[in-house]
Every structure is written in C-alpha cells, then in structure tokens.
Amino acid sequence: MSIKKCVITKGIYQDKELRLLVSFDEKDKPLDVINLDISKIGTVCVASVEKVLNDIDACILKLSTGDKGFIENRKLKPEYFLERHSEKKKVCQADKFWVEITQDRKGTKPYSCKFIEAVDNAKINGNFIDFFINNYADIECEIVSDLPEIIGKDLNVREYSDVTYSLWQLYDITKLIDNITSKIVHLKNGGNIIIEPTEAMTIIDVNSAKSGGKSNPMETNKQALTELASQLRLRSISGIIIVDLLKVSREEEQELINYFKELCKSDMSNISLHGFSNLGLMELTRSRSFSTFII
Known part of the structure; x- marks a missing residue:
C-alpha cells in the first residue's frame, strides 16, 4: 500500500492540542498516524557530548533541539568535529558535531543519531515532514x-482553507x-483482537465471535491478522509482539x-516472523521507525 495522500493538521483531543x-x-x-x-x-x-559511555563506546548527547540524543562512537571521524577538546581521546565531554536523528525516542530514552560530515542549508532546515x-x-x-507553517514550506502543499469544516x-x-488508542479492535465477523502493550513486549489476543453459531477459526485468524498488520503500522508498535490466535x-x-x-x-x-511457539503463540518482531502513538 503506497502513500497517496498526506494530511497535516491539528486539533483538540481530550483537551490536548495535537499536530498530526x-x-x-x-x-x-x-x-x-504520527504525532x-x-x-x-x-x-x-x-x-x-554530555556524557561518554566508555563501556559501550557511545555518548549521550545534548541536541540543539533541546532533546537528549544517543550515538555510537565507532563511526566518528576527525573531520566530523565542530569542536574537539582532546587529540588523544576519540571523543570527550563538550565535543560538538553535526548529527541527524535516525530513530525517535522510546519513552524517556534519547533519540538515536548518526554522524553527519557535510551539512547544507537544505538539511539544516529539514525536519520530520x-x-x-x-x-x-x-x-x-x-x-x-x-x-500556515507547513503551507509555506517547499513541499508542494495544497492549502485547505474551508473555515467552516476543518481537515x-x-x-x-x-x-x-x-x-488506535483503544485496547479492543472489532472484526467484521463479530470477533475482536485485544492489544496489550507492556514494557517488554506487546501481546495480541484474538477472540472469536460471541454468538450461538460456531465460528470458523481460520476465517477469524485471517481477519485478525489483516487488522493486526494495519494496527501495527497505525500505532507504530515495535519490538517483540506475541499473538495468541485461535x-x-x-x-x-x-x-x-x-x-x-x-x-x-x-x-x-x-x-x-519467527513462527509459532510450542504453546501455539505466533512470535514476531517489528523494528522501530517512529514513536509509538501516544496522547
């Protein structure tokens, strides 16, 4: 499914303004759906550089955006430095260089970054959009x-100007x-899936329809997996995912x-996709591209 349209707007949800x-x-x-x-x-x-983590050859960074960053030192070269405070050490506190954010933070963890050697104005002014x-x-x-701040960018954006009915x-x-914030997602045949995120993994429970007739497990499972594929992306769920199918x-x-x-x-x-465990649970992992959608 290729992306044919992007809507960039803001609104109020649960008394909080969101830019999406x-x-x-x-x-x-x-x-x-990205915040x-x-x-x-x-x-x-x-x-x-705010702190050097010698045991894992990495650094905690203070970014000019005001955020915390994390970077591995193994790809750092002398030409990357804007300011360098030691010729003997690979990197030390207060050293400065250009970086690009490559992965959103997860919870309180910092943003993952990579070193940038040459930076032009287009890149400096670039952002997530x-x-x-x-x-x-x-x-x-x-x-x-x-x-207004999006319409003025060089992205060939069509301005939506209907003041009576917002985007x-x-x-x-x-x-x-x-x-995408509800634990329960209903299926077409009356069944549902329950999405339970935890600190270690996300658990998906598939339930058949609550009816007098006998449901078809394969039909329900396929409907559940179709919906799950959509929900993983909509919610930006990543890490270990366990699915308890029928x-x-x-x-x-x-x-x-x-x-x-x-x-x-x-x-x-x-x-x-790592297959089914001995307990009949489907196991998979999904890499983290964007922050999990939270309010």
Missing part, C-alpha cells in the same frame, strides 16, 4: 494542510485516534504465517 501527519492509501484508508510534536527523524542539528514525504510517500502523493473534521481524526492445525499455522508475510510486505518497518 496522517497518511492514506488510494482508497483513503489511513496508514500512519509531529514527538517525531523528529530526519532532523539535522548540532550535538554536544520533509523526511517522511521524501522517503515514504508516493511520487504523486497529494499533500494537504491547514497549518480534522473532514477526515474524522477524533474517531481515528479513538480507534487454535488451528500445524498445516494451518503455516498457512497463517504465509498469509501474514504477504500482509507485511507494504510495511515501512522491518517485520521478522
């Missing part, structure tokens, strides 16, 4: 916004946020693995 980027496919189905006040991937800034549009959106993607209302963003045969388990692999091909993050 929401991407859609050709059928106006939402693909990504622009948290996501900073692609931002280029000056970093000052530029990064997302240039790296993930379709070449003919329509970008629409009602935010937030037009795309029913409140309902979309309700959906009980099926070994042959059907392999069919479900192949089915889910096809669903994941359009995901921007890398998903590794």
